[in-house]
Amino acid sequence: MSVIAIHDLTKRFPSVTALDQLTVDIGPGVTGLVGANGAGKSTLIKILLGLQPATSGEATVLGLDVATQGPAIRDRVGYMPEHDCLPPDMSATEFVVHMARMSGLPAASARERTADTLRHVGLYEERYRPIGGYSTGMRQRVKLAQALVHDPRLVFLDEPTNGLDPSGRDEMLGLVNRIGTDFEISVLVTSHLLGELERISDQVVIIDGGRLLRASSTAEFTRATQVMVVEVAPYDSGPDWTAARDRLGHALSGHGLRVVPDGRLLMIDIDREEIFDVVRDTAAELDLGLVRMEQRRHRIEEIFRDGAVGQQAGARAGAAGDPAGEPPVGGPDQGGAHRVGTP
Numbered sequence: 180m181s182v183i184a185i186h187d188l189t190k191r192f193p194s195v196t197a198l199d200q201l202t203v204d205i206g207p208g209v210t211g212l213v214g215a216n217g218a219g220k221s222t223l224i225k226i227l228l229g230l231q232p233a234t235s236g237e238a239t240v241l242g243l244d245v246a247t248q249g250p251a252i253r254d255r256v257g258y259m260p261e262h263d264c265l266p267p268d269m270s271a272t273e274f275v276v277h278m279a280r281m282s283g284l285p286a287a288s289a290r291e292r293t294a295d296t297l298r299h300v301g302l303y304e305e306r307y308r309p310i311g312g313y314s315t316g317m318r319q320r321v322k323l324a325q326a327l328v329h330d331p332r333l334v335f336l337d338e339p340t341n342g343l344d345p346s347g348r349d350e351m352l353g354l355v356n357r358i359g360t361d362f363e364i365s366v367l368v369t370s371h372l373l374g375e376l377e378r379i380s381d382q383v384v385i386i387d388g389g390r391l392l393r394a395s396s397t398a399e400f401t402r403a404t405q406v407m408v409v410e411v412a413p414y415d416s417g418p419d420w421t422a423a424r425d426r427l428g429h430a431l432s433g434h435g436l437r438v439v440p441d442g443r444l445l446m447i448d449i450d451r452e453e454i455f456d457v458v459r460d461t462a463a464e465l466d467l468g469l470v471r472m473e474q475r476r477h478r479i480e481e482i483f484r485d486g487a488v489g490q491q492a493g494a495r496a497g498a499a500g501d502p503a504g505e506p507p508v509g510g511p512d513q514g515g516a517h518r519v520g521t522p
């Protein structure tokens with residue numbers, strides 16, 4: 180069943196088309212919505228919540244029509260907005276209780292759910308202090324908690340890692356992952372970084388300039404290549420990895436394998452089953468330690484690295500200053516309708 184079904188959705192502002200005939204079906208689980216800054220991610224979320232009308236096209240969320248059933252959608256869906264929108268004079272507890280009450284929870288259960296949710300997102304004693312004194316990471320956690328407090332079936336998280344340092348990003352991604360796995364709440368999470376959502380998403384939807392570039396399961400994006408990655412180190416003669424790599428490379432070429440060095444690694448074409456045995460035995464004969472031997476997987480960012488759209492997107496995200504230094508989105512326009520997730 181589709182959790183979100185989007186058909187031919189267009190949103191025009193006076194000077195820009197934010198969404199351009201977008202068609203995509205999203206199933207349950209964690210879905211990464213990836214696009215450079217300005218790609219149309221926030222606009223899509225606002226339309227899906229029934230907060231903004233589309234110019235044309237249709238969409239349903241949990242089977243509800245975004246054009247006519249916005250309040251019912253917002254009953255069932257949690258929303259973590261991108262920008263800071265927290266009252267500095269209230270404590271996290273006061274604010275989240277307030278949001279729970281706004282969602283219709285009675286006072287006692289609003290307090291109970293707030294305590295549970297704040298603990299779940301990792302806010303403890305500090306939850307009684309005014310939000311104005313919180314770090315960016317703590318503020319993001321408060322925004323996440325208010326999205327979860329009314330026990331939604333689905334949450335929209337708009338750039339939850341924004342403004343966080345690498346360890347803060349990892350923690351936030353861990354939390355997002357747990358929402359999907361431990362609580363079985365479906366998640367639509369956005370990012371302008373291609374690689375970031377790869378490890379927590381069941382499916383990935385990539386948009387650029389309001390158009391769909393590609394949508395598929397993460398496993399399909401990151402499927403195994405026919406290349407083996409091998410790293411060796413000498414057992415006894417110090418840290419001379421170049422010599423170790425080249426000795427193994429020459430020996431494997433002598434066995435008829437196609438071998439290309441890449442930094443510390445050797446990339447070997449997998450053209451037959453026995454290659455894994457040949458590499459293992461040859462390394463042992465040369466008295467080299469095998470540090471790594473694995474089938475290489477695609478990274479999502481590689482799929483789009485050379486696309487023309489990617490270069491434009493890269494220029495935009497670069498201008499915005501990308502704290503993680505990860506490549507942004509882009510790639511050849513593949514167009515058409517796509518379906519991701521379990522039917």
Ligand SMILES: Nc1ncnc2c1ncn2[C@@H]1O[C@H](COP(=O)(O)OP(=O)(O)OP(=O)(O)O)[C@@H](O)[C@H]1O
Binds near residue numbers: 193216338
């Ligand atoms: N209310 C609005 N009025 C006019 N233009 C808008 C409005 N909201 C968004 N836009 C424009 O629509 C385009 C898509 O914006 P949107 O915020 O959806 O992108 P985004 O992918 O969420 O990027 P970011 O993460 O930078 O917010 C941008 O060009 C933006 O300037």
